[in-house]
Amino acid sequence: MRAGAWRPPSPFPAPWVGTVLWLALAAFLAWNVWSLQVDPARVARGLSRIGIVFGRAFPPEFGQWSLLVEGVVESLQMATLSTALGVVLGIPIAVMAARNIVPSPVYVTGRGIITLARTFHEIIVAIIFVKAVGFGPFAGMLTLTVNSLGFFSKLLAEQVENIDRGQVEAVRATGAGRGGVLLFAVVPQVLPRIIGLTVYQWDIHLRQSTIIGIVGAGGIGTTLYNSFARYDFDFSLAILLVIVAIVLLGEAVSAVARKHID
Amino acid sequence: MGELGQGSRLMAETFTTWRRFTPAQSALRFAGRLALVVAVAWSAAGMGIRWEFIADSPAQVADLFRRMFPPDWGFTGELVSPLVQTINIATLGTVAAVLLSVPVAFLAARNTTFNRGTYALGRVMMSVSRSVDSLIWALIFTIVVGPGSLAGALALAVRSIGFVSKLFAEGIEEIDRGQVEAVTATGAGRLAVLVFGIVPQIRPVFAGVCIYRWDINIRESTVLGIVGAGGIGFVLNNAILGLEWSRVGLILVVILGVVAVSEALSATVRKRVT
Amino acid sequence: MLEVADLHKTYPAGDQALRGVSLTVRGDEVVFVIGPSGAGKSTLIRCINRLVEPDGGSVRLDGLEITGLTGPELRKARRQMGMIFQEFNLVERLTVMENVLSGRLGYVGLWQAWRRRFPPEDIAMAFQTLARVGLAGFESKRADALSGGQRQRVGIARALVQRPKILLVDEPTSSLDPRISEAVMGLITRLAAEEGIPALINIHDVGLAQTFAKRILGLRQGRLVFEGTPGDLTGEALDLIYGGVPAPGTGEEGPVPAG
Numbered sequence: 001m002r003a004g005a006w007r008p009p010s011p012f013p014a015p016w017v018g019t020v021l022w023l024a025l026a027a028f029l030a031w032n033v034w035s036l037q038v039d040p041a042r043v044a045r046g047l048s049r050i051g052i053v054f055g056r057a058f059p060p061e062f063g064q065w066s067l068l069v070e071g072v073v074e075s076l077q078m079a080t081l082s083t084a085l086g087v088v089l090g091i092p093i094a095v096m097a098a099r100n101i102v103p104s105p106v107y108v109t110g111r112g113i114i115t116l117a118r119t120f121h122e123i124i125v126a127i128i129f130v131k132a133v134g135f136g137p138f139a140g141m142l143t144l145t146v147n148s149l150g151f152f153s154k155l156l157a158e159q160v161e162n163i164d165r166g167q168v169e170a171v172r173a174t175g176a177g178r179g180g181v182l183l184f185a186v187v188p189q190v191l192p193r194i195i196g197l198t199v200y201q202w203d204i205h206l207r208q209s210t211i212i213g214i215v216g217a218g219g220i221g222t223t224l225y226n227s228f229a230r231y232d233f234d235f236s237l238a239i240l241l242v243i244v245a246i247v248l249l250g251e252a253v254s255a256v257a258r259k260h261i262d
Numbered sequence: 263m264g265e266l267g268q269g270s271r272l273m274a275e276t277f278t279t280w281r282r283f284t285p286a287q288s289a290l291r292f293a294g295r296l297a298l299v300v301a302v303a304w305s306a307a308g309m310g311i312r313w314e315f316i317a318d319s320p321a322q323v324a325d326l327f328r329r330m331f332p333p334d335w336g337f338t339g340e341l342v343s344p345l346v347q348t349i350n351i352a353t354l355g356t357v358a359a360v361l362l363s364v365p366v367a368f369l370a371a372r373n374t375t376f377n378r379g380t381y382a383l384g385r386v387m388m389s390v391s392r393s394v395d396s397l398i399w400a401l402i403f404t405i406v407v408g409p410g411s412l413a414g415a416l417a418l419a420v421r422s423i424g425f426v427s428k429l430f431a432e433g434i435e436e437i438d439r440g441q442v443e444a445v446t447a448t449g450a451g452r453l454a455v456l457v458f459g460i461v462p463q464i465r466p467v468f469a470g471v472c473i474y475r476w477d478i479n480i481r482e483s484t485v486l487g488i489v490g491a492g493g494i495g496f497v498l499n500n501a502i503l504g505l506e507w508s509r510v511g512l513i514l515v516v517i518l519g520v521v522a523v524s525e526a527l528s529a530t531v532r533k534r535v536t
Numbered sequence: 537m538l539e540v541a542d543l544h545k546t547y548p549a550g551d552q553a554l555r556g557v558s559l560t561v562r563g564d565e566v567v568f569v570i571g572p573s574g575a576g577k578s579t580l581i582r583c584i585n586r587l588v589e590p591d592g593g594s595v596r597l598d599g600l601e602i603t604g605l606t607g608p609e610l611r612k613a614r615r616q617m618g619m620i621f622q623e624f625n626l627v628e629r630l631t632v633m634e635n636v637l638s639g640r641l642g643y644v645g646l647w648q649a650w651r652r653r654f655p656p657e658d659i660a661m662a663f664q665t666l667a668r669v670g671l672a673g674f675e676s677k678r679a680d681a682l683s684g685g686q687r688q689r690v691g692i693a694r695a696l697v698q699r700p701k702i703l704l705v706d707e708p709t710s711s712l713d714p715r716i717s718e719a720v721m722g723l724i725t726r727l728a729a730e731e732g733i734p735a736l737i738n739i740h741d742v743g744l745a746q747t748f749a750k751r752i753l754g755l756r757q758g759r760l761v762f763e764g765t766p767g768d769l770t771g772e773a774l775d776l777i778y779g780g781v782p783a784p785g786t787g788e789e790g791p792v793p794a795g
Contacts, residue, residue: 028353029353029354029357032349032350032353032354033354035346035347035350036350036354036411036412036415042407042408042412043407043412045408046406046407046408046412049406049407049408050406053405053406073308074308076305077304077305077306077307077308077309078305078309080301080302080304080305081302081305081306081309084298084302084305119517119518119521119522120514120517120518121481121482121484121485123397123485123488124484124485124498124514124517127502128323128326131322131323131326132319132322132323132326133312133315133316133319133322134312134315136309136310136312137308137309137310138309138310138311138312141309164625164628166621166623166625167625167626167627167628169587169621169625170619170621170625170626170627170638170691170694171627171638171641172587172614173585173587173614173617173619173704174614174615174618174619174638174639174640174641174642174694174695174698175611175612175613175614175615175616175641175642175643175698176611176638176641176642176649177608177611177641177642177646179646179649180638180641180642180646180649181641183646183649183650184627184630184634184638184641184649185627185638188627188628188629188630189627189628189629191629192629207393207395208395210395210398211395211397211398214397214401214488214489215488224398224401225401228401228405233405240394240398243393243394243398244389244390244393244394247392247393247394248389248393251389251393277659277660277663278656278657278659278660279656279659280633280659280662280663280675282631282633282634282652282676
């Protein structure tokens, strides 16, 4: 290098790799934009339609109150029950997926279950459950339970893998059996995380329960979808406002609860 | 009572019971647990379980899987275009969201916002974006801009703003004030402080969050088509409505593949970056 | 009585931690093991209660061969060995009482452990032991609210409530400051004498060993290179153990070369 010249260090193995990657990214993005084939005329029409849609949506119509409440109650019930079930099933699966506690084949199975649960969007899982057990909140509850295995168990497994081995060693040294070690050395370390994750998971389920109704799996999603289909945008807006309110409330509750668990 | 060996000179009184919680605490804990049980029972009551359906479900599921597999491999050719659309929607939605999230994040971060009003504004935008699921946004946008990928991309963009800006804001709030102070002390202007003091600290967070959300959006964009917002979800919905289960099987396999690839990519990049 | 014969241990990475160590600890002896870091002191102690599996050799506690035991038999044997750790290894989120009672886990059933319904004798003993280590009244405090010295005393109490036949102590004072170290070491040796049980103590600080020991063993690179009383611990002996480098705690300072 010439005297006086200096290059900032590069995170890539060789400086040109960085340039190539950036160019590739730019090309990828350009291709994406081009593929979209945005029709300016359509967009213009769309912008004018916004006015119409907003006109029909305001003011929000809360008249069909009972329908609204029914949907909300169903969503709450789905979210709560699936969280409870998800935790009961999720804890053993998380233990199975913790490399430091179980033998290899068990670990692989545990991780496999988690990965499978995470892959498919809850809508797709909902479709399958609706086919299996019929329309309604039961299918929705099962969907959310399966979905939570991918989230709750994954994070819990990570926590279990990160526990302080010294504490486990000490309890083992007293002659405690597997159960004693679990109860006195492992559980106290993971219990706060379990509670925190449960509350967080309930929060997520609440949000998910608002949409799976679109494919018939119960909750306020069905009500919402129907209102859109009937062009009852003012009712739609009412429902949306309620959804936002509930989810925000759920978040507030969850934040408070998590703070209490120190 | 057991002996403790010779030489113990204790005169203290000894107890034979010990409780971790006071009676009041125990009562509270019990009440809490009771409330939980009641909540779960109430939830279960609302499930409307039809036992005949459940009894039938293993047969139903087995039937379903038999029809889905082996998948209709021949249909793959027709999936290329929708798949491309799906990736487009996810990518563009993420990019738009990231660009828009930057100002929102700065507004919603306690240490970079201008005043309480702007802080509240930032927080509200974040919350609203996050409370409404992308599928609902997609419903809304298909009505506003018509069905197709544009609706999908917009839906993902709006939804992602909440997610991305929240993580950005957390990253901004966690920066080391000392580094910012040092750069400011050199006499640098606001922009320079941003570039040299703040941005380098957020950069790892930034890259990680972007690819994380892109990965999530790939998954989200696979279903947006069900409400008409483009992507492979549209083909999936049609196949389901038309009861073409072997095609459904194929689509699910393809989705699995795409999600697996995007996750691997995301994990690699995030490991490199942090 | 503890009899260790020809103990071998090589870690998977190739590190030969113990190369044929033999020792005996009788009746109510308090034996201190000194040596540089990496000499194998930690491995030695952990091979005795099989927290680490030895590759060869034998360990006998009062005639019972420990190395071949499995499952419930091994746990019964562990009950008889009370271990005290360098990092205290208390369960942070549990109270002092629960930590002390965890010493009785080898004796109670799972159900009792879960519901925390330990036998009254155990609880009485826990209270008395806490008083003996100077922590009367601390039973309901959370472990992570205690200072280092207090935590180690809980660790000592935990080991004692096992009613062990021997105390295995792994560098109990390395994480404590010098004044507290002396107090804790004094406590351990006094309690072992009160219980009439032997103790095998790893120690980093040679000065402490000289103050409290009746018998000292010197370990270096997995082999026993010294055995004697504190009086026998001459400069030459120290060189043998520490390889010509100033031994920690003897008042001389200096860098320790690698290897």
